[in-house]
Amino acid sequence: MTTLGELTPEQALRHLELLFTRRVDGMLQGDHRGLNTGPGTEPDRTRVYEPGSDDVRRIDWNATARTTVPHVRLTEAERELTTWIVLDASASMDFGTGRMEKRDLAVGAAAAVAFLTERSGNRIGAHISGPDGILRIPARTGRRHLLSILYAALDRPRVAAGPQRHSLGDTLRTLRSLRRRALVAVVSDFLEDGWERPLRAVARQHQVLAVETVDPRELELPPVGLLTLVDPETGRRREVPTQARRLRERYAAAALEQRAQIKQAIRAGGAAHLRLRTDRDWVRDVVRHLAEQQRRSGGVA
16 A cells, blocks of 8 residues: 555545545445444434434424424534544654654545545535644635645645643644534544543534544554653653563553543543554545444435
8 A cells, every 4th residue: 555655745646536536435335424423413403204214213303393304403514514524743743653643644634534525415524633832724615625635635744752842632622613513523542541532522512523544553552572662742761671471461451441442531531432553444434434324324424
């Protein structure tokens, strides 16, 4: 699989676009209206019931009685939706030992959200963190605007290891000013502290999809002798004797517990959770998530 780091930004954009106009179309089956976290929770209007397509549990009996024709409730997620991509560009994202770095995987995940929601004519905006602050791109429609968001994500500079000026929590707090209910896709490794409460606050007002990026070396250490590890968020270095089996086992157990805590915090905050790995076929994992959401929502993704 071609990695984004091997390509120029223009080539990377073309590569991502081909993924979602050819490969994903071939993997998806049925009518997928977008990458929503569910069918929505706010009743809005009704339309005529379509046998075989609509879930009978969503029949609006009041409208059916008034018109004598079966109607179903529509929710906000089925209509025009504004999508916001929150992209974490902290130093820990500049790491990868699989097929790509986590920063490239994050851009791929952002592209998945963008291309899948853009198909429905929705507006898309972004808040991208970086060493110079938070880049805010207003929500607009159109393929050219979508590509400009992805170009900005690809072109963001790398962050030096050490204390970060802007955290994921800071970026999430910038969404307080959003008035209209939206789909918010948060793409991060969620390794830093302080994002739980801001995420919960966003999820109270919006649909939230948390896309967690993971590299296999964050889950287990290979037996390669003395290894120098650097914490990208603090710059602290540590020599680790990876030949010690019990140390590797303790590391794997701690990593497993950490990921379980991240998953629990995301779900407790009211967000949907999608985990992508740098050593897996992330496009297939996105499609599987989409199919699962379609199944849970009764045929509408």
